[in-house]
Amino acid sequence: MRDDADGRGGDELTHTDASGDAQMVDVGDKPDSQRRAVARGTIHLEASTVEAIRASELEKGDVLATARIGAIQAVKHTWETIPMCHQIPITNVETDFEVGDTEVTLTVAVETTGKTGCEMEALEGVTTGLNVVWDMVKAAEKDADGQYPETRISDVRVLEKEKSTR
Template identity: 75%
Template sequence: MTDGEKDTAHHAADAAATEDLTHTTGEGEVQMVDVGGKPDSKRRAVATGRIRLRPSTVEAIRADDVDKGDVLATARIGAVQAVKHTWETIPMCHQIPITNVETDIDLADDTATLTVAVETTGTTGCEMEALQGVTTGLTVVWDMVKAAEKDEDGQYPEARIEDVRVVEKQKVRVDRD
């Protein structure tokens, strides 16, 4: 096979692969997926993640002794706000009707684990909203405690957000007669 034949075969494979793309075309155009023809379903997604902190920082959170205020309440508010605004920050993400958001924060010796459950009824899922809630909520925790986490050089040697993932996804079709 010559170099020209290799290029032709490569471009044909690329063209076939881009025909299957839902958000972009081979020419670089972007589009939102049309979900208008899909039936409504009750949907629920749960995501979780954690922020690793110094044990003394976790104790300060637990005792509500952080200079900026109530870390857990502020993180919950941030998570809920992020869920409601996901469509504004993730390209091609649909604006969906959020019917419920639940947050849970579990403090361990050196971590805070945030779980966000999102519910909607509609034609597309809510996993991105749950993930956005978790990442924003954990970032709020970081912002609230960053003074306690900085070392003498102004760095954050122990603080890190990790293990963010979707842990549950449910979908139940809604019959509308």
């Protein structure tokens, strides 16, 4: 991955040293800035499962409340799961669920003030939050053979990232 002052690429690889070994990027000389990233993804489910989520009728409990906690926890621990990802001070996490007829969409916005962005944190929040939904509803989603023919997570992406100097 190449990176320079404008974030569009430069002459040096930033995640490898002179011998080609992986290394963490040194951001020590970068000024602090306010940063925000927003990511979104969707889990596709059976209509009956979505209705059970709405009615709080699932055996494991409140699906969206549990998924919200999972998403926030994932944001806070991203640096532990993504190699060479910096531990950053998270100043805010917002989660928003949109419940459709056969899907649940999760949007996660992350804010920090620091030397590096928070896109990976937003993505980790979305993917973990949606995985928690799957875990909470898997008994309802399984078919007679114990498979998940309709269940899938899709469209995970960064919607926006912002950076502003203090």
